[in-house]
Structure formats: C-alpha cells, structure tokens
Amino acid sequence: MITEIASFAQQHFPDLCRARPLDTHKGTFGTLGILAGGKNMVGAALLAARAALKQGTGRVHIGFSQENQPLEADPIQPELMLNTAGKLLGKDDITVWVxxxxxxxxxxAQNCLATLFNRYPNAPIVLDADALTLLSEHAFSLSHEKAPLVLTPHPSEAARLLGCTAADIQKDRQQAARQISAKYAAWTVLKGYQTVICTPASEITVNHSGNPGLSTAGTGDVLAGMIGACLAQGITAEQAIAGAVWLHGAAADYLVSQGIGPIGMTAGEVLEAARTVRNLITIQA
Structure with a gap:
C-alpha cells in the first residue's frame, strides 16, 4: 500500500514529497497563526495546531478566541505557542493563518475575523467551521488578490455560504464549489465523500483518498491545520491545498491498513498518521 501511496504522491504532489535541505532552520518552514478555540472548544484549536506542527511547520501559534488564555501550555505539545487571539493578531511575523x-x-470572534482580514491582506488565510458561518452572516472586507483565501466547508456550511440547503449542495457538489469560489474569489474545499477542490478560476479536482473513519469530530480541524501547514512551508497553493486534502485521506487509509478503524478512528490518530505518511512519501536527497 505504501508503494502505491508514494507513487501517487510523487506523481501528483511532488512539492509535498521534497526532502528537506540540510541547511535549514525553523524559519525556513513558516510561521502559522491559528485563531480558534472559543469557550468549551479549546480541543478544536489544539487539534488544528498539533496537525500543523506534525506536518513540519516551523512555528505554530494559537490565538484562543476568548478574553483570557485558557491554557498556559499544551501538555501534549508544549512546542505550540499559546496566546489570546487579540494578542496574536498584533504579531507581524505570521506567514499564514487558519x-x-x-x-x-x-x-x-467576529471582531477577530474582521481584524484578520484588515491587518493581513497579503497572507494566505484558511477559513474553517465557525469562521465560515461568520463569513456567511457578516459583510467582511475581503481583499486577497496577492494571497490565497481557502474556504473549507462541509455541506451545511456551504449551504449557509450560498443561502440554500445542504440537500441543494449535495445535488451538484462541483457546481456548488464553483459558486462558492466565484462568490468569494477563493479556493473551495467542499468536504465529504470525494471532497471537491475548486480554484478561484473554477478549475475542479476531486479527491479519492479517505474512508468513513474520517466521519468523526475533529478531523476537519486536522485538515484545516494541515492545509495551513503546507501553505506555510512554501508549497504552491495548487499542491498545498489538494495535496493536504489527499494526505488527510491517505492517512486515514493508512490507519485502516494497520488495523486502526475505520470504526473508532480518531482525529488525533489521523494527524499522527499524516506525519508518518508524509515522511514515507518524501524522496530522500
């Protein structure tokens, strides 16, 4: 199985498979800022950040969307740097945002998102979950001609973005993705069975990796962190976005091949497996 996965990745996502030069340091692989983790949802922020860290991002910051910082450190990954969203939004060295x-x-949360758009117009931004609902409900000023804006809705979130029903989205997923990309001048990752990726120019890619084990809480947070990580490492948007989606699914397939899932597979297991697969597909210099 690994031979097939590696062959596919090296053919379709060569930038994802590049070995790291010897003369690198943490600044080489980007600094990711994650605005997430409101009240009672700290775990979502930690999953996204841990996924980004395990994908090789040089530095990962979490800005919790709360008045007060709920944790001093992540007890599992103390390498993560924690703050409130308000304080993190004052930093000028973040290269990519989730x-x-x-x-x-x-x-x-609404104010944090508005500040993000206004203060970082030239940084790639990945929007997931509640940020998509806020985007559908409020008139934010979006100006991202110089950097990709990536929207990662599931069908219900896609329906809110387009003002229709989830059933409407599922009737023609590719057309729905095109409509979202056109409306927001963004990349769209319409999640679900055979995730649809649409470029701002309406070009469609359909992903075929993954299995029902991904139908569990937190896997979307992991995917958002992985997309942000790939962008932060300087991988082109074309390969970073579709490549992260593929890798996310390939990690779930790898877990099943190891007897883990699909029933009972967890988001935490997926982010660990994604690191394993990423290293297995890397072409050594």
Whole structure:
C-alpha cells in the first residue's frame, strides 16, 4: 500500500514529497497563526495546531478566541505557542493563518475575523467551521488578490455560504464549489465523500483518498491545520491545498491498513498518521 501511496504522491504532489535541505532552520518552514478555540472548544484549536506542527511547520501559534488564555501550555505539545487571539493578531511575523476551528460566533470572534482580514491582506488565510458561518452572516472586507483565501466547508456550511440547503449542495457538489469560489474569489474545499477542490478560476479536482473513519469530530480541524501547514512551508497553493486534502485521506487509509478503524478512528490518530505518511512519501536527497 505504501508503494502505491508514494507513487501517487510523487506523481501528483511532488512539492509535498521534497526532502528537506540540510541547511535549514525553523524559519525556513513558516510561521502559522491559528485563531480558534472559543469557550468549551479549546480541543478544536489544539487539534488544528498539533496537525500543523506534525506536518513540519516551523512555528505554530494559537490565538484562543476568548478574553483570557485558557491554557498556559499544551501538555501534549508544549512546542505550540499559546496566546489570546487579540494578542496574536498584533504579531507581524505570521506567514499564514487558519481561523475558525471552534472559534465561536461571539462578537469577539467576529471582531477577530474582521481584524484578520484588515491587518493581513497579503497572507494566505484558511477559513474553517465557525469562521465560515461568520463569513456567511457578516459583510467582511475581503481583499486577497496577492494571497490565497481557502474556504473549507462541509455541506451545511456551504449551504449557509450560498443561502440554500445542504440537500441543494449535495445535488451538484462541483457546481456548488464553483459558486462558492466565484462568490468569494477563493479556493473551495467542499468536504465529504470525494471532497471537491475548486480554484478561484473554477478549475475542479476531486479527491479519492479517505474512508468513513474520517466521519468523526475533529478531523476537519486536522485538515484545516494541515492545509495551513503546507501553505506555510512554501508549497504552491495548487499542491498545498489538494495535496493536504489527499494526505488527510491517505492517512486515514493508512490507519485502516494497520488495523486502526475505520470504526473508532480518531482525529488525533489521523494527524499522527499524516506525519508518518508524509515522511514515507518524501524522496530522500
């Protein structure tokens, strides 16, 4: 199985398979900021951040969308740097942002998202979960001509973005993805069985990796962190977005091949397996 996975990745996502040069340091692989983790949803932020860290991002910051920082450190991954969203949004060295995982729909979350768009117009931004709902409900100023904006809705979130029903989305998933990309001048990752990736120019890719084990809480947070990680490492948007989606599914397939799942597979297991697969597909110099 690994031979097939590696062959596919090296053919379709060569940038994902590049070995790391010897003369690198943490600054080489980007700095990711994650705005997430509102009240009672700290786990969503930690899953996204741990996934990004395990995909090789140089530095990962979490800005919790709460007035007060709920944790001093992640006891599992103390390498993560924690703060409130308000304080993190004052930093000028973040190269890529992920926003929305368990972020909440509070006025604080809305203000954080508006600040993100206004203050970082030239940084790639990945929006997931609550950030998508906020985007559908409020008139934010979006100006991302110089950097990709990536939206990662499941069908219900896609329906909110387009003002229709989830059933409408599922009737023609490719057309729905095109409509979202056109409306927001963004990349769209319409999650679900055979995830649809659409570019801002309406070009469609359909992903075929993955299995029902991914139908569990937290796997979307993991995917958002992985997309952010690939972008932060300087992989082109074309390969970073579709490549992360493929790798996320390939990690779930790898777990099943090892007797883990699909029933009972967890998001935490997926992010660990994604690191394993990423290293297995890397072409050594």
């Amino acid at each position: 926003a929305g995982c368990g972020m909440g729909l509070t006025p604080l």
